[in-house]
Amino acid sequence: MTADNIKQKLEQAFKPELIEIIDHSAAHAGHAGNTGGGHFHVTLVSTQFEGKSLVQRHQLVYQALGDMMKDEIHALGINALTPSENS
Structure with missing residues (x-):
């Protein structure tokens, strides 16, 4: 599953204190410009x-996800915080 792949790549790259992935794909299926990515x-x-x-x-997040950004991910919202910004 793509969300699991995203999580695995981001955990490997950033060793995050917190990681949350929300899949909004079902709400966007079939809309103009979406060639199948989530x-x-x-x-x-x-x-x-x-x-x-x-x-x-x-840029660091896009780098970590690499080729997933070409095919498996159509749109990606990113909240990238430091621990002090999350408190």
């Missing part, structure tokens, strides 16, 4: 985001 929202809390801008954090 719609997901991830929330990650990791020390690896310390000192990084929002854009840098998102």
Whole structure:
């Protein structure tokens, strides 16, 4: 399952204190432009985001997911926080 694959890749890359993945795919099935990939929202809390801008954090997440962004993921919302931002 794609959500499980996302979780595995993000856990491996960031060793997060918190990871949450919400699958919104069913609400978007068949809409214009969707070629079959899923719609997901991830929330990650990791020390690896310390000192990084929002854009840098998102780039790190996209990097970690790699080829999944081409086929398996059509849309991805990202909440990338440091532990101090999550308290």
